[in-house]
Amino acid sequence: xxxxxxxxxxxxxxxxxxxxxxxxxxxxxxxxxxxxxxxxxxxxxxxxxxxxxxxxxxxxxxxxxxxxxxxxxxxxxxxxxxxxxxxxxxxxxxxxxxxxxxxxxxxxxxxxxxxxxxxxxxxxxxxxxxxxxxxxxxxxxxxxxxxxxxxxxxxxxxxxxxxxxxxxxxxxxxxxxxxxxxxxxxxxxxxxxxxxxx
Numbered sequence: 001x002x003x004x005x006x007x008x009x010x011x012x013x014x015x016x017x018x019x020x021x022x023x024x025x026x027x028x029x030x031x032x033x034x035x036x037x038x039x040x041x042x043x044x045x046x047x048x049x050x051x052x053x054x055x056x057x058x059x060x061x062x063x064x065x066x067x068x069x070x071x072x073x074x075x076x077x078x079x080x081x082x083x084x085x086x087x088x089x090x091x092x093x094x095x096x097x098x099x100x101x102x103x104x105x106x107x108x109x110x111x112x113x114x115x116x117x118x119x120x121x122x123x124x125x126x127x128x129x130x131x132x133x134x135x136x137x138x139x140x141x142x143x144x145x146x147x148x149x150x151x152x153x154x155x156x157x158x159x160x161x162x163x164x165x166x167x168x169x170x171x172x173x174x175x176x177x178x179x180x181x182x183x184x185x186x187x188x189x190x191x192x193x194x195x196x197x198x
Contacts (some may be wrong), residue, residue: 003060003117005175010059010181020127026178027170030064033057035057047089050106058061064177068111071170078159079152083137100138124169131162 002129013021013029023031034049041048046069054062073082089106109131114120121128136153152158 004058006058006060006180007056009061012180024178025174027064027068027174027179030061031068033061036064046087047106051107060117060180063110063113064105064116070107070110071166071175074159074162075166077136079155079162083152084149088137101191102139104135104137107132107135119173122172124165124172127165128162128169133156134158180197 009030010090011042012033013026015028016033018029018032020026020032030053034053037052038046044052050062050065053065069084069087073085073087077085079147083104086106087106089109111129112130114132119125134154135158136155137150139150
């Protein structure tokens with residue numbers, strides 16, 4: 001698989017004092033990189049973080065952020081939480097705090113990148129790709145719904161499908177990410193000297 005030029009991302013991960021990277025958790029280290037930038041920029045949204053990571057380190061790094069957050073949100077509260085907490089993009093906060101938008105630009109970006117990088121070609125990737133492609137949000141037409149926000153179609157079914165293989169998927173994708181970053185040359189002598197103040 002060709003994930004593009006990962007040199008800059010590799011150098012950044014290697015120079016950071018990140019316990020997860022040192023422990024071989026490269027995917028989590030990429031997420032930490034995004035989170036640290038988010039903390040530095042209080043006014044930024046999740047959209048901003050994904051765009052920043054993409055512009056600084058490439059679309060594969062952005063996909064890592066998107067897939068990592070997807071996994072966390074769905075495992076924590078299902079596909080409904082993933083959308084309601086605005087990780088699908090196009091945030092339109094409602095009266096009760098949920099995402100009132102039916103648009104899902106970050107989710108759609110994740111699906112496109114997943115396909116572009118060929119992740120759908122593995123057995124586990126094909127399963128996840130099916131779940132990702134089946135994700136949809138529509139306006140809730142129930143008049144008695146006090147929340148009045150969009151609903152994720154077939155949320156329980158999507159949740160159950162994902163839960164069947166999510167642990168295997170995360171392990172598989174973690175190896176893909178580690179192999180991709182590990183295949184990049186180690187930092188140059190100049191990078192190493194700069195990192196230690198030389």
